[in-house]
Amino acid sequence: MNQFTFEARQKATLGGFMILGLLCMGLTAIGDDGHYTRLWSNYLHNSVFFTGIALFSLFIISAFTTAWAGWYSQFKRIFEAYSLFLIPGLVLMLVIVAGLWGGMHHLYHWADPNTLDPNSTHYDPILVGKSSFLNANWYTFGTLVFMAIWIFFAWKMRQISLDEDTNGTTDWNHHHRLRIWAAAFLPIAGFTSAAVVWQWVMSVDSHWYSTLFAWYCGASWFVSAIALGIMSLAWLKSKGYYERVSSEHLHDLGKFLFAFSIFWTYLWFSQFMLIWYGNNGEETVYFFERMNNYPVLFYGNLAINFILPFFILMRNDTKRKYGTLIFASILVLFGHWLDFFLMIKPGVLHTKHEMSGHHGAGHGDAGHHGTDHAADAGHHVADAAGHGADHAADAAHGVAETAAHHASSAFEAGFSLPGLLEVGTFLGFLAFFLYMFLHNLSKANLEPKNEPYLGESYHHHV
């Protein structure tokens, strides 16, 4: 069977989950505040997560093609079909852009014009300094133009791959062209994904910045794409497709899941440790808030995305068995969804509090407070000789006070922890993603034809 048939029953199941997702979004809206912050942040969270998976599927194809990888060529159509989700992804993100222009949501503090107005109580000199990049024009440009470039590459590489099926020749002309497009996409993906990550995700904490953030987000998407790929492949195999994909291929995908979970941890820890060591108030605020107000998610994130896959997938045989490999894939996919939850929600909650005036008056000074406390912290160090630990605690306390300006530690449904509505929304988006995936998968041969590495892929042996 080289042709996937998207059965009516599967469509109905996925459609049911999409309705569940819409229902959950509707229920979220009913109990929401005036700006629908919970609904909008759930929408942003899931749109970014699944659009990123589509982008990194295209990145995976490009990287594998550039690296002359042969083992995956049997099932490259899976990642091709994932990458075509960039088109619905663009529509999803354009809703956020429209909301930005229409002032319908308050996901981004920098989008509030009062922050740029010197006469306003919300005047924020830090955001004024960043306003040449963090503004609606750049956000729109980045989303529209960069995503259009990704879609163009996804479409182009899909066209070449499909054309190879019918018109492929033994001088491998199609493959040579594909290699050029793939190699060209890699640097483009590197720079553009970083730029949109700054806008889509990092700017919800509009005062904060980290140069490692884009890589860290990218690693998260990469691992999620691999985890989803493993599960899709296992499901398709259980339906009788991809008979020649063996445990050898799953083993290699398992290695990618294992290795890139570690890579993600490496980036996560590098970002954390540099900020922790530097102890600079305007940087530590990001982690301080998450460690103190979101401890379950903060430490759970490391457990589910590093410790569990690390020990589960360490052995040779666990990467070759469906049970352990799929268990690890589910953990990691959900874990990285939680990771994005933790990137987005605290910043949005902070903006929500700003907007609803909880800390309104105090905010103009927040930057100065940060600086003061950082100076205090330095001072403590200077005279700390001898009683280091106590004073270090004081210094940390200084940062705690800064953090207290930024968020309340009270439990907030849908922000402090993902609730049932968040999980329902996630399932709805997942069903949408899978629906588009299976739809695109059914439009072409499951295995490419006339692909030069096909023989290598059939005989792949680790």
Add this chain to the structure above:
Amino acid sequence: MKKGANEVLFGLYDDEEILLKAVKQAKNDHLDIMDVYTPFPVHGLDPILGLSESRLHVAGFIYGAIGCLFGFLFMTWVFTRDWPIIFGGKPYFSAPAFIPITFELTVLFAAVGMVVTFYVICGMGPGTINPTLDDRITDDKFCIAFNTNDANQDAIDRLKGFFSATGASEVNTKTI
């Protein structure tokens, strides 16, 4: 096996495909293969020979765990008991600062431990001389070796028949 006391009859093959077929044939004929030598790892050879999976990686995990604990506990002892120093206003016990070195020591212990274990198991090391049956088995020849210490002439003839039937390009004997 004592060195210098083994009569070995071996055949050289030109290609790994021929070698794989020959090894299969030897298994079917219930011939007792002493060892197979190849210039590079041949896919699918281990299961045919019935070799079990190497346990070297288990040793690697244990060495790594020892290195991890050693690194972390040693730094904890140094910075809280032996020679406490304040760095950047941090507490004496600062786990994040210990992690990079803990990681390095985990890798170091695992890597060095596995290399040493491998050398010990294989009886290799400085000063050891490992006789090779034929220099070309490190280059372009694939070799199946039989131990013929206790073999009578019938058995040796049978092995020679096996080599010529399976397409060996050369058959030699050597005492190692």
